Amino acid sequence: MPAPVPRQRAIPAAECGQAQAVPAAGRPSGDAYPPRRDAARTDDETVREAATAENDTTHPMLTLLLIEDDPTAAPIVPDLLDSDGKPIRVRTARNLTEAERLLTDDVHCILLDLALPAPGRAAKAGETEELAVLRHVLRLAPRHAVLALTASGDAERGAEAVRVGAQDYLFRDELDGRLLSRAIRYAVERKRSDTAERRLAEGKLRAQENARLERGLLPTPLLEGSPLRFAARYRPGRSRALLGGDFYDTVRTPDGTVHAMIGDVCGHGPDEAALGVELRIAWRALTLAGLCGDELLGTLQQVLEHERDDDEIFATLCTVDIAPDGRRAGLCLAGHPAPLIAAPGRPARLLPQENNGPALGLVPGARWPRMQVELGSEWSLMLYTDGLIEGRVGSGRKERLGQDGMVEMIRRQFSEGLSGEELLRAAVSEVRELNGGELTDDVAVVLLDRVP
Structure with a gap:
């Protein structure tokens, strides 16, 4: 029997283009409450349907996966719009296990809260707990753009996250819609550029190796x-x-x-x-x-x-x-x-x-x-x-x-x-x-x- 789905991260509610606010009392009210779904349907089926619907459009909607473990906190993701003025879809995962299930091919960017608890394994010697979380996400999603979210004023930790492999870092308390939308678009394009540059370098290396091999066979x-x-x-x-x-x-x-x-x-x-x-x-x-x-x-x-x-x-x-x-x-x-x-x-x-x-x-x-x-x-x-x-x-x-x-x-x-x-x-x-x-x-x- 499938496990109940946390309401604050239900895909139908998130597809409006923003993360749903959840009052501190716990239960959403009014229209914020997600519609009832057939219990036999799984989260994975819902995510795949959303991905299929997106891929059917002429201009695919950007999708952000937020990995944040405090569902009762004030919403950290405001309304988001892409460069064409279309809403950016937001999915929320409370832990790395949920994130792995929600990380489908239609996800373009990950917003990772560095305050998330580290994975079960011990961090490497000299590695902070936050960076252990980031490294785990980078291994989980090597083809996705990653934005690191940290406390205001902690620029050193954010810079270290970029050195580890994130495309950029943001301060939790300074987010607004324009800043985050622009950061998402920048991170996605930078990841594409980095990927293309890496593939070009790998292609040149393979070509050089093949040339040396072929010359050696003459x-x-x-x-x-x-x-x-x-x-x-x-x-x-x-x-x-x-x-x-x-x-x-x-x-x-x-x-x-x-x-x-x-x-x-x-x-x-x-x-x-x-x-x-x-x-x-x-x-x-x-x-x-x-x-x-x-x-x-x-x-x-x-x-x-x-x-x-x-x-x-x-x-x-x-x-x-x-x-x-x-x-x-x-x-x-x-x-x-x-x-x-x-x-x-x-x-x-x-x-x-x-x-x-x-x-x-x-x-x-x-x-x-x-x-x-x-x-x-x-x-x-x-x-x-x-x-x-x-x-x-x-x-x-x-x-x-x-x-x-x-x-x-x-x-x-x-x-x-x-x-x-x-x-x-x-x-x-x-x-x-x-x-x-x-x-x-x-x-x-x-x-x-x-x-x-």
Whole structure:
């Protein structure tokens, strides 16, 4: 059976916009007496109905929760109006237990009497009883504005309450409607501002942490002892991201062979980026363990099948293993565009791609033939993902750049004397300009140069 509701804090009486005066004799008289309610209805139901009614309006009414334990004292909350001249609803709780029940989402501000008895637990060492009450309320209502109410002249205690976390403090004996209304509006806006500032700071911190994490996941080439020069360019398609579904890596094994790889997980989200990192790390480990060609790609397919969230996720891959003398290389393609090679006196061209096998994750038990290609004594080898060739070009930008357009662009840039990082930066910038803005797909480009 529900407990009887104290009349001086009944919600219907309080919704008129002011706290109800209760004569010292105890029983209210006349219209001040709240209407009888069905005994089967609880305080919580009444509060929820009031919150629903408020949320249905175009301009919600401000709600103040007064936590004050002396129901027979003269009313400390005068008539209150918000900035639009509408009444501010007042709810009254005589203790922290009632306050917790009345603290619904539609409450905007709490007016806490610091003279309220402290919670049952002992105050911390050096903490006054009043501040123990305030700290308890702040823990109870971390998202609500709080005004501390203290005795007149006790400014030191009020200032300490603000330092603890209240938005402002007021003197009990100096309250009037205009002062309290203005203080409530100020406290609510200050709390909103503090909350927004805290969330902004937290968002910046998370962004910085994510940036450091993503930078740490990008590979560091292991080419110590190799005469080859390395350059890479990476541009994720996701807004504000540093890492996408494209991945690449380059390592030199103890026999002097340089292994390079570039790949692309279908999709553009964080899950695809994470899977790309897993595949890259697996490729490096397997390569350093001595695997190559079809055996390596078959093992990578097993890794993808175990790590992907959806059976339709696949990844394209291009691997090359360059002999220690730098004149020839083995090439494996798994549904990926063929690399581009350029050399002095010879225009840039694509390496053969007739033996292009299926992308990883599409065909169980697939095989990927390894092709032997001649590189020559001086060359530049560029591996790239399809983000570089799928940008739009032409009037209306209906056509894609494609491999042929990319080859012509690289030929021209080589003829202009560009190389290394400068060449890759110019290539990605020009593709973006031809597209008329940011590319929607991830772009990764790796360039290896052999200069005798």
